[in-house]
Amino acid sequence: MYPDLTPGKHLVLDHHTVADTYRLKRRVHRPTRDPVASVLCADRPWEGESLNVFNVHFNPDTGRHRMWYGIGKPAIARQRRALKSGLAGNIGAPQPYYLCYAESDDGIHWDKPALGIYEDDAGPNNICFKGHSAAGGCGILHRPDAPANERYVLANLDWLSLTTGGVCLAYSADGIHWAYKEPNGPIVFGESDTFNNIVYDPARGMYVVYLRGWHAAAVDWIIDWVGGSGRRMVRKPQAGDDPTASGKGQRADFIAQHGRIKNQRRRVAASQSPDLVNWTEPKIILTPDELDTNDFYGLAVFPYADYFLGQLWVYDDDETETSNIELAFSRDALNWSRLPDRPKFIPIGQPGDVDGFMVRSAQAPVIVGDDIYVYWTGHERPHDDDSWIDPIPDDYIEGRPPAVLRGKLRMDGFISLSADRRLGALITQPFTLQSNRILINAATYGGEITAELVEPYALEPRGKPIEGFEAKDCDVFRADNIHHPLSWNGNHDLTTLRGRRVMLRMSMYQADLYSITL
Incomplete structure (x- = not known):
């Protein structure tokens, strides 16, 4: 009823x-893409090979746009899988993911101000947060009515040691200068290497953070690589496979030669809290069904009118290596519905486009006047390309670095x-x-x-x-x-x-x- x-x-x-x-x-109505090829790309020495837009805010009083995006440093980014495999516990090695800040008057042309917060070999930079060892998958919540030094809350994946890490919360008065509270342990332990975005549900008085969830139905299945172009084959283990490869030790060598053991699939999980201190055990809230590909890479959630809308990152980890975005909707931020025919909200671009393989959205669109602007990151390369294998295969195609794109919708124009x-x-x-x-x-x-x-x-x-x-x-x-x-x-x-x-x-x-x- x-x-x-x-x-x-x-x-x-x-x-x-x-x-x-x-x-x-x-x-479902798709955003009309901006005629410019991209609005922001990794064009600074410190930005590395990885870039993902996380949050874009617009202040109608000042007319200024603010963007927070993540970067990955070059050399270690290619080695991150091998590094992670040699450590004890379930948490990988610290990954060099940092949070950067940009500003714009029109949402298209962005400035990357020298913030003077972190030193870098490349000189002045716009890095605003590095966490303890990393700042991964940063989701930012603006709380105008909170105490001045806590008006911005950031949920991010960080490592406090080589074996201890999880999703941590940092706070800021201006969205630029961030600090952990003491004690600064994770609110959720585990490798939530996704977009850890956070929302507040005023109807229930609860904060909700969206995390990487895992299921292990296809235990110990193996992916073999075919060439170096991302074409792969899934199979069950065979005689001669290294049984220790799914754990630690020899896994890095096994990966480089054969692929990787597939014993977990990505799902969307959530944890909630009334006070940002006491958090519930994470529960999986979105799982693929018969109409879906096998992985849900993340869910970018924002309140709109009388709903929460979610941009679901649907990832095909078995066949095409592509990632498209679909819409989901909820009344309580936990129980989600989707359209039965699974239409794409933001599909990948054409082959050769900067978003020809993967798209990943910012948390919330930006409303300017009567228009809605949607931002997403485009990737020309597949998620599991061969750039991390040493030596890099001869047939590996470098491709362009990721870039941020923008599209426009009419007011309320999602569905x-x-x-x-x-x-x-x-x-x-x-x-x-x-x-x-x-x-x-x-x-x-x-x-x-x-x-x-x-x-x-x-x-x-x-x-x-x-x-x-x-x-x-x-x-x-x-x-x-x-x-x-x-x-x-x-x-x-x-x-x-x-x-x-x-x-x-x-x-x-x-x-x-x-x-x-x-």
Whole structure:
């Protein structure tokens, strides 16, 4: 049973908003890519071979954009797998992942200011956090109402020693100067080498951090490399395979010769806390099903209207080595839903594009005026290329370093209820009118939308329309408008109905409905 709708904006994603539909389909809308090839790339000596955008914020008061992105230092980045294999415990060697900071007036042209926080052989740099040994997969939460020195919270993967590490929290007053609290042990132990982003759910009073989860259904399966181009074959162990290769010691040599033992698959896990101090045991919250490839690499989560939206990094670790982004949505930040046909929100680009193999999103889009800007990192090379094998195979293709790209959506333009040439309809959950008008965000394409207000019903086949607000009285909508007030007989003032419990029924064809604001 779903609760009545409350005043405010409601996305039309599921039955929390829409009680029933007829001949309508949920449609994912992809961001329109910016015409520039990329808005930021690794072009400084200290930025290395790895770059991933984590967070982009926009301040409407100053008109300035802020970006936090991760980098990896060159030489050790290629050796990280071999280094990790020779250490005791489940935590790998400290990886040289750092957090960098950039600013922009337009979201396209970015400055990398010399912050003077860390010294580097290459000179002044924009590195703002290195953690204890590393700052990996940094997710940043801005809390305007928190104490001044804790208004920014950063969740990152760090190592306190060669055998002890996990997700740690750092704090900052300005988003640039970061420090751990004492004691600064991990809030979650384990190698969460993903985007460890964090959100706050005000309805439950809980912080939620999203982590790397693991499952081990395909225990000790082996991946053999075919050539050096990322083409691979999965098989079960055979006589002659090194049984110790799945553990420590000889694993690095075995990897270089044969591939790697596949005994874990990537999933999305979450831990929650009411106070950023006491955290629950992480639980896996998203697992691939029959329609998915085998790995969920990460989930970038942000609140939007009355939902949490998630950009799910869907990774094919067995065949293509590609990673695309799909949308998921949740009411409580823990229980997630997805569209049944698994449409891609941000697909990889064409072969040869800077995002031709993998895409990974920033945590949240940026809203500027009536537009939504989505940022993601594009990778021209596969995740498990051969750059870490020593010596590098002759047929290895270097490719370009990763780069940050940008795309644009209309307001609320993630998922719509879409009608084709046939007339379709929907009816909302009940709500008590508390405002003077109802707004829709919608677009028609040679079609139209009409609406009527009806009394709540369950057993009656239609529900009784309210006099003066029937479909025949509705002013037909044939336009593209993100803030259109529904009107009847030229009047959109609903003052006479305030305090009355109603449902909204809409008919539409050749149209998209994105949201309803009550």
